[in-house]
Amino acid sequence: MKQLVEEKDGKLYYNGYCLVDLAKKFGTPLTITFLDIIKERILSLKDAFENAKKTTDYKGDFIYLNANKANYGKDEIESAFIFADGLETSSFYDLVLSLKMYEKYPLFKDKLIVCNGLKQDNYLDTIIKAHNDGYNIITVIDDIYEYEYLKKENIDLKIGLRIHLSSLYEPEVPDDRFGLMEDEINYILNDVKNTKLVLDTIHYHQRGFDYEEDKFFKNFDLAFNYYIKARKMYDSVIYFDFGGGTPLPIDGEFDYESYAKSILNHIKDVCSKNNVEIPNLISENGKYSQKDSTVNIYKVVGTKNTGKYPWHIVDSSLLIALPEMYALGEPMLIKPINNLDKKMVKARLAGITCDCDDVYFDKNKGYFEIPDVDDPEDNYIGLLGTGSYQNSMNGKGGVHHCMLPEEKDVIIFFKNGVELVKVRKELQTIEDIYGLLNIKH
Ligand SMILES: Cc1ncc(COP(=O)(O)O)c(C=O)c1O
Numbered sequence: 525m526k527q528l529v530e531e532k533d534g535k536l537y538y539n540g541y542c543l544v545d546l547a548k549k550f551g552t553p554l555t556i557t558f559l560d561i562i563k564e565r566i567l568s569l570k571d572a573f574e575n576a577k578k579t580t581d582y583k584g585d586f587i588y589l590n591a592n593k594a595n596y597g598k599d600e601i602e603s604a605f606i607f608a609d610g611l612e613t614s615s616f617y618d619l620v621l622s623l624k625m626y627e628k629y630p631l632f633k634d635k636l637i638v639c640n641g642l643k644q645d646n647y648l649d650t651i652i653k654a655h656n657d658g659y660n661i662i663t664v665i666d667d668i669y670e671y672e673y674l675k676k677e678n679i680d681l682k683i684g685l686r687i688h689l690s691s692l693y694e695p696e697v698p699d700d701r702f703g704l705m706e707d708e709i710n711y712i713l714n715d716v717k718n719t720k721l722v723l724d725t726i727h728y729h730q731r732g733f734d735y736e737e738d739k740f741f742k743n744f745d746l747a748f749n750y751y752i753k754a755r756k757m758y759d760s761v762i763y764f765d766f767g768g769g770t771p772l773p774i775d776g777e778f779d780y781e782s783y784a785k786s787i788l789n790h791i792k793d794v795c796s797k798n799n800v801e802i803p804n805l806i807s808e809n810g811k812y813s814q815k816d817s818t819v820n821i822y823k824v825v826g827t828k829n830t831g832k833y834p835w836h837i838v839d840s841s842l843l844i845a846l847p848e849m850y851a852l853g854e855p856m857l858i859k860p861i862n863n864l865d866k867k868m869v870k871a872r873l874a875g876i877t878c879d880c881d882d883v884y885f886d887k888n889k890g891y892f893e894i895p896d897v898d899d900p901e902d903n904y905i906g907l908l909g910t911g912s913y914q915n916s917m918n919g920k921g922g923v924h925h926c927m928l929p930e931e932k933d934v935i936i937f938f939k940n941g942v943e944l945v946k947v948r949k950e951l952q953t954i955e956d957i958y959g960l961l962n963i964k965h
Pocket residue numbers: 591593594612640729732767768769770808809810811812
């Protein structure tokens with residue numbers, strides 16, 4: 525797995541690019557997305573499973589889906605779609621967007637679409653239409669209503685069952701609200717033979733936690749028992765979909781090939797003990813596909829000495845940029861990106877909104893280390909790995925806290941070996957913001 529972060533001559537490089545040079549070239553506040561990181565992530569996980577399949581002699585397929593919910597950027601989904609084996613959708617709107625991507629690439633029409641989430645009629649009707657139009661689509665039933673609705677259509681639509689496993693969750697986290705209960709699963713298993721629906725998938729979602737092998741396999745087995753049961757009843761059950769939550773390549777150290785081998789060996793073992801065929805595996809990768817592709821870069825624009833350590837205020841909002849960190853406690857990598865060869869001093873970071881929660885420092889240490897320079901406004905700060913869920917949670921093209929403008933948005937990628945740099949959006953203007961608010965300026 526490619527190492528993304530490097531320090532050279534007092535400057536931080538990301539994906540081979542000097543971040544402070546990019547900040548000076550484009551101005552701040554700035555968001556840069558390196559689309560090729562998405563491609564690299566997808567291909568390297570697929571490679572790890574392909575190698576593991578060879579060494580474990582696993583005859584099933586490994587199917588990599590992009591979980592669109594992690595980032596609805598058109599370029600991000602398109603980059604993922606080209607290299608992945610298909611898309612995973614979580615709403616009616618997501619499916620409509622995905623179908624547009626399939627229309628753009630008719631050669632990829634056979635790539636899989638897996639539809640998750642609770643489904644209202646507009647979502648179900650769009651699934652039915654996509655199936656009738658020849659798309660390779662699986663509806664993962666999350667609620668019995670969806671099953672009854674689809675059954676009435678009398679078509680050979682492929683369905684999966686989302687397994688509700690409350691034991692997946694830490695005791696302090698509220699119950700899983702997704703999936704089918706045991707009696708509902710049994711009802712469908714007994715009833716589906718009387719319908720034209722084709723049961724082909726057993727699905728669960730490994731909610732994200734730092735990867736711990738024991739916990740992972742405990743949850744995996746709880747769901748896999750349903751695969752065994754369903755497969756014994758129906759030869760059509762050929763996929764086991766273990767959702768998202770793929771471990772992240774923290775510092776490039778996670779060994780994906782061993783991870784893949786342990787999953788494949790485990791499945792072979794369980795299947796041989798139970799005398800059932802091994803499944804093809806589906807993996808729905810949101811954060812893993814998208815997180816590391818994006819960085820935000822801010823400049824220090826002032827200091828205030830109102831606390832234990834001086835506040836260094838950046839030209840945007842940390843609170844807006846990192847909703848997952850503020851709402852869910854998700855750890856994020858926040859670092860100075862220049863003057864790294866200078867002595868470091870203890871400080872705290874603040875965003876430029878009026879919000880007293882718009883601050884950042886290491887909670888354990890109580891401070892943030894920043895280069896000690898004569899003019900603090902020479903310092904730039906990088907938020908590294910903001911490509912997943914931040915956009916979905918804070919919205920794009922809207923009006924934000926203190927009406928701060930959205931960052932200039934740049935993408936960088938290679939096409940036929942040529943580097944392309946595109947400004948996707950300039951810094952939001954006051955006219956853009958007033959327009960959204962319907963205010964005459
Ligand atoms: C059903 C399902 N699949 C996949 C994902 C993507 O998970 P991650 O971003 O951890 O890969 C989610 C996330 O909520 C999910 O609910």
